[in-house]
Structures are given as C-alpha cells and as structure tokens.
Amino acid sequence: MSGTAAAALAAAGVVLLSAGFALGRRTARRGGDDGRDLGTPVERATFQTLHTASLAAPPLRAGLTGETARRAVRRLRPLLGTEALCLTDRTAVLAWDGPGAGHHGDGVMERVAGLLETGRGQSLRTGCADPDCPLRWAVLAPLTGEDGVVGALVAYGSRESAVLARAATELARWVSVQLELAELDRSRTRAVEAEIRALRAQISPHFIFNSLAAIASFVRTDPERARELLLEFADFTRYSFRRHGDFTRLADELRSVEQYLALAGARFGDRLRVTLRIAPEVLPVTLPFLCLQPLVENAVKHGLEDSRTACRITIAARDAGAEAVVTVEDDGVGMDPAALRAILAGERPPSAGIGLTNVDERLRRAYGDACGLVAETAVGAGMKVTLRIPKYHPGVHPGGAGQD
Amino acid sequence: MNQAYTVAAVTAVVLATVLVGALGLRVSRTTSDFYVASRTVGPRLNAAAIGGEYLSAASYLGIAGLVLLQGPELLWYPVGYTAGYLVLLVLVAAPLRRSGAYTLPDFAEARLESVRARRLAGLLVAGVGWLYLLPQLQGAGLTLGILTSAPEWLGGLVVAVVVTGAVAAGGMRSITFVQAFQYWLKLTALLVPALFLLAAWAGDGAPRARFDAPAVLRAAAEVTVRDTVRAEVAAPDAPLTLTVTGTVDGIAYPGVPVTLDRGVHLIEAGTTLRLPAGAPVPERVPDGTAPPARHGLPGGPGDAGRLYAVYGLILATFLGTMGLPHVTVRFYTSPDGRAARRTTLAVLGLVGAFYLLPPVYGALGRIYAPELALTGTADAAVLVLPGRMLGGTAGELLGALLAGGAFAAFLSTASGLTMSVAGVLSRDVLPGRGVRHFRRATLPAMAVPLGLAAVAGRVPVADAVGLAFAVSASSFCPLLVLGIWWRRLTPPGAMAGLVTGGGAALAAVLVTRVGLAPDGWPHTLLAWPAVWSVPLGFLTMVAVSLATPARIPPGTPATLARLHLPEELLTRAYGSAAPPGAGR
Numbered sequence: 001m002s003g004t005a006a007a008a009l010a011a012a013g014v015v016l017l018s019a020g021f022a023l024g025r026r027t028a029r030r031g032g033d034d035g036r037d038l039g040t041p042v043e044r045a046t047f048q049t050l051h052t053a054s055l056a057a058p059p060l061r062a063g064l065t066g067e068t069a070r071r072a073v074r075r076l077r078p079l080l081g082t083e084a085l086c087l088t089d090r091t092a093v094l095a096w097d098g099p100g101a102g103h104h105g106d107g108v109m110e111r112v113a114g115l116l117e118t119g120r121g122q123s124l125r126t127g128c129a130d131p132d133c134p135l136r137w138a139v140l141a142p143l144t145g146e147d148g149v150v151g152a153l154v155a156y157g158s159r160e161s162a163v164l165a166r167a168a169t170e171l172a173r174w175v176s177v178q179l180e181l182a183e184l185d186r187s188r189t190r191a192v193e194a195e196i197r198a199l200r201a202q203i204s205p206h207f208i209f210n211s212l213a214a215i216a217s218f219v220r221t222d223p224e225r226a227r228e229l230l231l232e233f234a235d236f237t238r239y240s241f242r243r244h245g246d247f248t249r250l251a252d253e254l255r256s257v258e259q260y261l262a263l264a265g266a267r268f269g270d271r272l273r274v275t276l277r278i279a280p281e282v283l284p285v286t287l288p289f290l291c292l293q294p295l296v297e298n299a300v301k302h303g304l305e306d307s308r309t310a311c312r313i314t315i316a317a318r319d320a321g322a323e324a325v326v327t328v329e330d331d332g333v334g335m336d337p338a339a340l341r342a343i344l345a346g347e348r349p350p351s352a353g354i355g356l357t358n359v360d361e362r363l364r365r366a367y368g369d370a371c372g373l374v375a376e377t378a379v380g381a382g383m384k385v386t387l388r389i390p391k392y393h394p395g396v397h398p399g400g401a402g403q404d
Numbered sequence: 405m406n407q408a409y410t411v412a413a414v415t416a417v418v419l420a421t422v423l424v425g426a427l428g429l430r431v432s433r434t435t436s437d438f439y440v441a442s443r444t445v446g447p448r449l450n451a452a453a454i455g456g457e458y459l460s461a462a463s464y465l466g467i468a469g470l471v472l473l474q475g476p477e478l479l480w481y482p483v484g485y486t487a488g489y490l491v492l493l494v495l496v497a498a499p500l501r502r503s504g505a506y507t508l509p510d511f512a513e514a515r516l517e518s519v520r521a522r523r524l525a526g527l528l529v530a531g532v533g534w535l536y537l538l539p540q541l542q543g544a545g546l547t548l549g550i551l552t553s554a555p556e557w558l559g560g561l562v563v564a565v566v567v568t569g570a571v572a573a574g575g576m577r578s579i580t581f582v583q584a585f586q587y588w589l590k591l592t593a594l595l596v597p598a599l600f601l602l603a604a605w606a607g608d609g610a611p612r613a614r615f616d617a618p619a620v621l622r623a624a625a626e627v628t629v630r631d632t633v634r635a636e637v638a639a640p641d642a643p644l645t646l647t648v649t650g651t652v653d654g655i656a657y658p659g660v661p662v663t664l665d666r667g668v669h670l671i672e673a674g675t676t677l678r679l680p681a682g683a684p685v686p687e688r689v690p691d692g693t694a695p696p697a698r699h700g701l702p703g704g705p706g707d708a709g710r711l712y713a714v715y716g717l718i719l720a721t722f723l724g725t726m727g728l729p730h731v732t733v734r735f736y737t738s739p740d741g742r743a744a745r746r747t748t749l750a751v752l753g754l755v756g757a758f759y760l761l762p763p764v765y766g767a768l769g770r771i772y773a774p775e776l777a778l779t780g781t782a783d784a785a786v787l788v789l790p791g792r793m794l795g796g797t798a799g800e801l802l803g804a805l806l807a808g809g810a811f812a813a814f815l816s817t818a819s820g821l822t823m824s825v826a827g828v829l830s831r832d833v834l835p836g837r838g839v840r841h842f843r844r845a846t847l848p849a850m851a852v853p854l855g856l857a858a859v860a861g862r863v864p865v866a867d868a869v870g871l872a873f874a875v876s877a878s879s880f881c882p883l884l885v886l887g888i889w890w891r892r893l894t895p896p897g898a899m900a901g902l903v904t905g906g907g908a909a910l911a912a913v914l915v916t917r918v919g920l921a922p923d924g925w926p927h928t929l930l931a932w933p934a935v936w937s938v939p940l941g942f943l944t945m946v947a948v949s950l951a952t953p954a955r956i957p958p959g960t961p962a963t964l965a966r967l968h969l970p971e972e973l974l975t976r977a978y979g980s981a982a983p984p985g986a987g988r
Contacts, residue, residue: 281737283444392507
C-alpha cells in the first residue's frame with residue numbers, strides 16, 4: 001500500500017464523516033424544513049416561537065442570575081424582534097442583548113426604579129442624544145415571583161408601538177412563570193434536603209435499645225467483648241449523627257455498616273452470617289451519606305426478624321469501568337415484587353421500606369434517574385438490592401454539600 | 405526457532421491473563437473479615453499496576469530496536485518515558501486525585517463546569533488512545549510474524565480479539581491485582597534472559613557495540629528483505645561482496661555472488677542476501693515514497709535537525725505521560741492525594757528499574773543481530789537475541805519467555821487503553837448509557853486502530869508511541885497544568901487550547917503516519933510536533949482565557965481549594981476517619 005493511496009483513503013474517510021455529521025446536525029436541528037410539508041406559514045411561525053421559547057426556558061428555570069439571564073436573553077430577543085433587550089434584578093442590570101449597552105445601560109436602573117416599587121409596566125421615550133442610536137422607545141415590564149417584583153424586562157424599539165408593548169408584557173409574564181417554577185424547584189429541593197436530614201437523625205430507636213440490651217448482656221459474662229461493642233456503638237453513632245456534607249466515601253460507609261453488623265451480630269449471635277466481597281478499587285468512590293446502612297438494616301430485618309432460621313447477608317462492591325456496583329443480598333423471606341414497587345413509587349405507606357424509598361430518592365437526585373435502586377425479590381426468595389454509583393459525577397465530592 | 409515453545413508461551417500468557425482476570429476477582433475478593441474497608445489499595449500495589457499497564461510494546465520491544473538502529477542517543481526514550489512521571493508527581497498527581505475525577509473528561513468537567521469541554525476532552529482521549537493502540541497491534545503482528553512466520557496481520561488480530569472479548573465480557577476490568585501481576589511478569593521476562601545473554605556476552609570476550617560506524621556481522625547471515633528498500637553500503641575501505649537471490653538495482657540474480665560498490669542500492673522486495681562474516685551491514689535509507697523507517701532522530705537535515713528532534717522527544721514524553729488515559733484512571737484507586745503522590749513515586753522507581761533492561765538488548769542487538777536494521781524489523785531484536793547468542797533449547801526457552809512477556813505487554817496496555825477509550829465513547833460520544841452500551845463501545849474502540857494498522861505504514865513502535873505522547877502533551881498537559889495551577893482558566897480558553905494544540909499535533913502526526921510529509925525540515929517539524937505544538941496549546945489557552953474573563957467558572961475558588969488542600973482538612977473535624985476511641 002503506497003502512502004498516496006493511504007492518504008487518499010484517510011481523506012475520503014474524513015470527508016465522508018464530516019458530511020455525515022453535517023447532515024445529521026442539519027436534520028436534527030431543522031427538523032427537515034427543507035422541502036417537507038410542515039404546515040402553513042402561520043403554523044410554522046408558531047412552531048418557531050415555541051421552539052425558541054423552549055430554548056430560553058432551561059436557563060431561566062435555574063433562577064434569575066447574571067449567567068442565566070445572559071443565556072436566556074439571547075433567545076428571547078429574536079422572539080420579541082426588538083433592537084435591544086435587557087433583564088435586570090432589583091439592584092443591577094443582569095444581561096443586555098443588542099446594541100447600545102454602553103450609553104443606555106447606565107440609566108436603566110433609574111428608569112425601572114418606579115416599576116420595581118409599583119410593579120406597573122410602562123412605555124417611554126428614551127430621549128437618546130445620539131441621532132444614530134436606534135433605541136428611541138423603551139417598554140418596561142415587571143418580572144414577578146412569589147415575593148412580588150423580582151426584576152424588570154426592558155425592550156427597546158425604534159418607534160412607539162402598541163404591539164411591542166403588548167409583546168413585552170406577555171414575554172415578561174412568561175418569564176415570570178419560569179421564575180416561579182424555578183422557585184418551586186428550589187423549594188422542592190429544600191424539602192428533599194429536609195427529608196435527608198430527617199433520615200440522618202433517624203437511626204432506629206429500636207436499634208439503639210436492642211444494641212444497648214445486647215451489650216448489657218455481655219457486661220458480666222464477657223466484659224472485654226462488652227467494651228469492644230460499646231466502642232463500636234460509639235463509632236457508629238458518631239458517624240451516623242455527623243452533620244457535615246451530603247456525601248461520603250464508600251470506605252467510610254462500609255466501616256459504618258461493619259459496625260452496625262457487629263452490633264446486630266451481638267444480638268443475633270450465630271444466626272446472622274455476613275459475607276463481604278469488596279473490590280479495593282472502589283473504596284474511594286463517593287456516594288450519598290448513609291445510603292448503605294438502611295439497605296443492610298432492611299436485609300437484617302427481612303432475613304432474621306421475620307423468620308426463625310439463620311440468615312446470610314452478602315454485601316459486595318465491584319468495579320465496573322466508570323461505575324461501582326454495590327449489592328446487598330439476603331436469603332430471608334423476601335417480599336411481593338408488586339408491593340415493593342408500590343412502596344418505591346410512594347403509593348403505599350411504607351411499613352418497612354422507608355429506608356429503601358429514601359435511598360432510592362436520594363440516589364436519583366444525586367445521579368439522575370438511571371442510577372436508582374434495583375431490587376430483585378419474590379416471596380420466600382430473599383432480596384437483592386443493587387446500586388450503581390458513577391465514579392465521577394459533577395458536584396459530587398466527599399464533604400460536598402450536594403449540587404445546588 | 406522452535407515454534408512450539410513460542411506458541412505455548414504466548415498461549416499461556418493469553419490464557420493466564422484471561423483466567424486471572426476472570427477468577428482473580430473471586431480469589432482476591434472473597435473475605436468475611438471485618439474492617440475490609442480499611443484495606444485500600446496500597447501505593448506500591450497501585451504503582452505496579454500502573455507500571456503493568458504503562459509498559460507497552462514500545463518499551464518492551466521498541467526501545468531496544470531504536471537503540472540498535474540509531475545508538476545511544478535514543479536513550480532519551482526510556483529517560484523520557486520515566487521522567488514523565490516526575491512531572492506528573494510534581495504538578496499533577498495529588499490535585500488530580502483530589503478533584504475526584506475518574507477520567508480526563510471528568511477533570512475537564514469538574515474544573516471548568518462545562519459539558520462541551522468534557523466532550524472535547526473525550527474526543528481527544530479517544531484520539532490519543534487510538535494512536536497508542538495502533539503500535540501495540542502492529543507490534544503484536546510483528547512479534548508473532550517473527551516467531552512463527554505467521555502473516556503480519558494475525559498477531560494484531562489475536563490481540564484485538566482477546567482484548568475486545570475480555571474487556572466486553574468484563575474480565576479485564578481495571579483489576580489492580582491483574583495489572584500488577586503483568587508488571588512483574590514483564591520485568592521477569594526481560595530480566596532473566598538479559599542475565600543469560602550478558603553471561604554469554606561476557607563469555608564471548610565482551611565485545612563492544614559500535615554506534616559510530618556501520619555494524620559488522622560477526623557470523624555469516626541470510627537476510628530476506630520484505631519490502632523494497634534503499635540501502636547504503638558505507639564500507640570504509642573495500643566494496644561489499646555478497647550472494648544475492650532476487651533483484652538488486654534492477655538486475656535479477658539467481659543466487660550468485662555480487663559485489664556492491666560504496667553508495668545507495670535499491671533492493672527489491674523478497675530479495676535474499678547472504679552476507680559473509682565480517683561484512684559491514686548495508687544501512688536502510690529513507691526515500692520519498694515509502695514510509696521512511698528512519699523518520700526518527702537522524703531523519704532531519706543535519707545536526708540541527710537531530711537536536712530539534714531530541715527536544716521534541718523530550719517535550720513529548722516528559723509532558724505527555726500525564727495525559728495518557730489509561731494512566732490517569734489508575735490514580736482514582738488511591739484513597740487520597742497523598743497516596744496518589746506516593747504511588748507516583750513508586751511508579752518512578754518501578755518504571756525506572758524496568759527501563760534499565762531494553763538498552764542492554766539494543767546494544768547486544770547491535771553486536772549480534774545488526775542485519776535487522778536492513779530488513780526494517782529492528783523491533784524484533786529482543787526476540788531473536790537468545791536464539792542468536794545462546795542457541796539450543798536454552799535459547800528457545802528464553803526466546804519463548806521473551807515472546808510471552810511481549811504479549812503480556814500488548815495485552816495489558818491494549819486492554820487498559822481499550823477500557824479507557826470505550827469508557828469515553830460510551831459516555832460522551834455514543835448515545836445511551838449502561839453496561840450494554842459500554843460493551844458495544846469496545847468494538848469501535850478496537851476496530852478503529854485495527855483498521856488504521858492495516859492502512860498506516862510501518863513505523864518503529866517506539867516512534868509511533870512517541871506520536872501519541874506528542875498529542876497528549878499538546879492538549880492535556882496544558883489543560884491539567886493550567887487547570888490545576890491557574891485561576892483564570894475559562895472554558896472557551898481551555899477548549900481553544902485543546903483544539904489548537906491537540907489538533908495541530910494530531911494533524912502533524914496523521915500527515916506523518918500516512919507519509920504525506922515532504923522530506924527535510926518540514927518532515928522533521930511534523931514528525932516531532934511537540935516543540936511547537938505544546939507552546940501553541942499553552943499560549944492559546946492562556947490568551948483566549950485572558951480574553952474571556954467573564955467566563956471564569958463561578959465555582960473556581962472552591963474547586964481550586966479542593967484540589968490543593970489535603971483531604972484531612974475537609975473531614976478531620978467530623979470523626980468518621982478517626983481511629984476508634986479518639987474523641988472529637
């Protein structure tokens with residue numbers, strides 16, 4: 001094979017690839033509006049408007065900040081078809097799209113001061129000294145949130161126009177709705193955080209009584225063992241009650257689980273058998289705080305408290321490329337899959353499954369819906385719960401306060 | 405050479421790799437001990453694993469081949485391959501671990517808070533991985549070809565199939581234990597024969613290798629030229645007399661003695677030359693059309709070109725190591741930044757020890773097998789030496805051991821690279837996620853370099869790996885160094901730098917690999933792009949970042965604090981890592 005032929009082959013490959021890529025991008029973006037029937041011009045204009053609005057919505061859903069306003073305003077101005085568009089919050093100009101940011105930008109806050117007080121929109125002449133400046137008229141419209149006016153939308157046009165005034169007001173209303181949704185998102189996040197905090201303090205009181213009772217039974221017969229168990233108990237509670245960070249390392253989580261199992265073992269004796277199969281490579285993986293212990297508690301409960309015989313619990317963690325896979329398995333009574341599904345979906349009051357539901361919820365919140373719990377069970381067949389934890393996920397790091 | 409031993413050794417290595425991969429998980433993991441959580445991977449084990457994955461065909465075969473061809477100047481290769489870890493240790497290791505990133509795209513996303521930067525880094529990872537896989541496959545083909553006279557494509561295919569299958573089946577996942585085993589296997593396979601060969605060399609009167617004059621044959625040898633070459637007879641005094649079966653300078657000879665004058669001669673493919681003892685070996689010279697075998701150091705115009713090439717090599721290898729995808733993922737296994745640093749230190753020791761051996765083979769090859777330079781298979785020097793110097797069963801057994809080690813080198817490096825490339829493809833390029841997507845991604849991860857290996861011309865493996873280093877040094881080195889040490893890096897700056905530096909190096913490398921580069925200075929500049937492309941990458945990144953100050957990621961101060969502060973400062977007060985009984 002000569003060099004020229006190889007080069008020609010490589011070049012042809014590159015050309016083909018880029019042509020295919022360009023074609024794919026075109027069809028994906030345009031939805032194929034070249035030649036195919038997509039409705040009347042009015043319908044097409046509607047599609048275009050809806051599409052633009054859908055592009056502007058995601059930034060706004062993150063709240064009103066400089067970065068989100070900058071990204072949203074680029075999409076919003078074509079929607080309005082004005083010369084310039086500006087978004088402010090209560091104190092400063094957040095973003096400006098179009099010309100004239102220099103000599104108009106400074107005066108904006110004075111103009112919207114009244115609007116921020118009253119929440120009433122208005123249309124006024126800019127009185128610009130520069131004869132070439134196209135920004136002759138400004139339409140001010142309020143952006144409202146739960147707590148009243150949170151900012152203003154200012155649209156500049158070259159002449160007075162009722163259409164512009166109407167359109168700007170409607171746009172401001174649409175933006176306000178997005179901002180309210182953003183607030184809704186935030187309050188939902190706060191609710192989940194409160195729930196996590198609630199779970200954290202919620203080491204089962206029964207477990208504490210039972211552990212202390214088991215320890216007490218050893219104080220006379222085996223004081224040394226009692227002392228060890230008390231130390232385990234101290235370590236376990238210290239870890240469980242810590243207040244810092246939403247995430248922890250798998251190694252720390254497993255250590256806590258080992259302490260938990262040591263205490264449970266003191267109570268159940270030989271009936272509880274535990275196998276740990278942990279790949280050392282995944283020990284540094286970061287995962288939500290206290291998300292293994294509830295699963296193990298569940299396994300112990302299913303394996304022992306409901307049946308009289310011995311039970312084996314297997315905890316395994318293995319490396320799977322960019323993910324770590326952790327499984328908690330017991331050979332206890334199991335449960336009806338339909339009932340478990342109902343509990344996980346929140347349709348049924350969780351009797352034993354509060355831990356499972358909560359862990360599932362927190363995993364989904366941290367890593368997205370692809371990483372929820374997977375439970376395999378049937379009546380009398382034990383239960384196996386699998387967690388897939390990405391080794392890296394943006395915003396997840398030990399001691400981190402979550403992704404807000 | 406006895407094929408039975410060799411085939412047995414290669415088969416044993418392949419089987420052992422697959423079996424240890426499949427069973428090692430069970431053997432090393434089943435435990436009921438409590439406090440298993442404290443058994444993190446120690447720095448030494450992790451370092452051996454990094455060494456096992458890092459020491460590729462280029463190190464195992466390529467360095468000896470280049471030393472044979474071009475002499476001690478090429479010792480910059482082992483020095484550079486080792487010293488890259490020094491740069492990694494000083495500038496990158498601990499902060500990279502503390503960033504929590506598993507792959508380089510992860511780091512780009514964590515530091516720059518930009519998904520686009522992540523995608524771009526992913527593309528470059530795939531590019532570097534493919535460039536690095538290419539010589540592994542070619543080396544495997546060469547090895548199997550030399551040892552069993554199998555066709556050249558077979559060895560590459562064997563490695564490709566074994567690695568793809570094992571990675572897709574989950575057998576050779578990043579199991580530290582397996583890769584650490586590979587390091588010791590490679591070291592043993594190279595060390596034991598080296599001791600025997602050195603003993604034989606000492607028994608032979610310890611002749612000195614000469615690199616300043618044409619190599620001289622110690623015994624009569626028969627050489628079959630595989631592809632048409634131009635060879636220079638540079639005998640100092642008399643013309644060279646040899647027996648030729650085939651075509652030289654356009655004249656067909658049916659196995660008769662021919663006298664070649666001093667100067668350049670054209671030897672057609674398939675020609676067999678029988679050289680008498682004491683004859684100087686004709687040296688291969690590059691020509692315009694075929695991919696030049698010696699596009700390495702002396703390919704440039706004169707001393708300035710040589711010096712330039714040495715600097716290109718130094719820059720590429722010193723700065724490129726930190727951007728190798730299969731090396732960076734291993735740092736994730738370290739429990740914290742401190743352990744990552746210790747691991748790197750241990751890697752320096754292990755890799756440094758390994759690199760003492762290949763030059764020994766190179767020098768011995770110059771003495772005992774100089775005709776390899778003519779056939780363009782100098783990379784095989786390591787493999788043929790035991791048969792040449794010791795002969796008999798001992799030579800064959802040692803040769804088989806070396807072949808097994810070579811295959812271990814191909815398999816471990818190729819599996820690590822395939823893992824990384826497939827991981828990036830499945831996460832950032834192909835749609836969808838999950839195990840099945842990862843399996844599907846292993847196919848393109850291996851098919852692309854396999855296809856390239858069929859198309860691209862043959863280049864000494866160490867050189868080809870050097871090209872991958874150059875791309876890595878021009879793209880990921882600026883990203884990592886500036887990302888870790890400079891607050892004002894912005895996503896547009898980083899992306900511009902990655903595209904300009906990495907893209908320029910990649911383009912130069914591709915042009916060189918397909919043989920489009922004109923001779924002379926342009927060729928030297930394109931074959932050793934690191935000298936200009938690394939500064940280009942850094943400058944673009946800095947300039948564009950300075951021009952876009954508004955785009956500095958909002959989380960930069962927090963991220964940098966996390967990269968540079970020891971982990972204990974973040975978690976110490978909260979007792980989870982405190983020893984039992986230690987109070988708050």
